[in-house]
Amino acid sequence: MADISLLGANSGVAIAPLTPNTDKLLHQVRSSGTEDAKIDKSANDFESILLGNWLQQAEQSFASLPGGDGDEDGDSGKDQFQGIAMQALGTSLTASGGIGIAKMIVKNLHKAEDDEGAATAKKQIVSAQK
Numbered sequence: 001m002a003d004i005s006l007l008g009a010n011s012g013v014a015i016a017p018l019t020p021n022t023d024k025l026l027h028q029v030r031s032s033g034t035e036d037a038k039i040d041k042s043a044n045d046f047e048s049i050l051l052g053n054w055l056q057q058a059e060q061s062f063a064s065l066p067g068g069d070g071d072e073d074g075d076s077g078k079d080q081f082q083g084i085a086m087q088a089l090g091t092s093l094t095a096s097g098g099i100g101i102a103k104m105i106v107k108n109l110h111k112a113e114d115d116e117g118a119a120t121a122k123k124q125i126v127s128a129q130k
Contacts, residue, residue, distance in 0.1 A: 036110075043105040047098050052090030056083055 059082060075081075094102060 035113075039106055039109050039113075040102075043102040043109070044094050044098075046105065047102040048091040048094040049087070050090070050101065051093050051098065052083075052087035055089055056086040059086060 093099070
């Protein structure tokens with residue numbers, strides 16, 4: 001098949017037919033499985049930390065209710081142990097499905113990655129045809 005000319009403003013520009021390489025670029029799918037695993041792990045870690053912080057703040061605010069007994073003489077490491085416990089609870093909640101934040105992050109990152117991959121593929125096709 002010979003070169004095909006565009007009609008209209010670019011009528012003098014010739015476009016070569018798709019080669020196997022450009023066809024592969026058009027049908028590129030998500031990045032490798034390791035990249036997907038990194039995205040999943042990062043999103044789950046983010047949700048775990050966020051839930052742990054929320055739980056820790058909630059525990060601290062409920063522990064300081066007016067009229068409560070001020071446990072000022074308590075163990076010096078109490079706050080640290082409670083922080084660790086809340087982070088572990090946040091991790092457990094995320095591992096059992098969480099509240100959906102990690103799923104939303106993964107979905108949007110994969111969509112952005114796919115959009116970026118498609119744009120890169122189009123740029124490579126255009127530059128290959130020049």
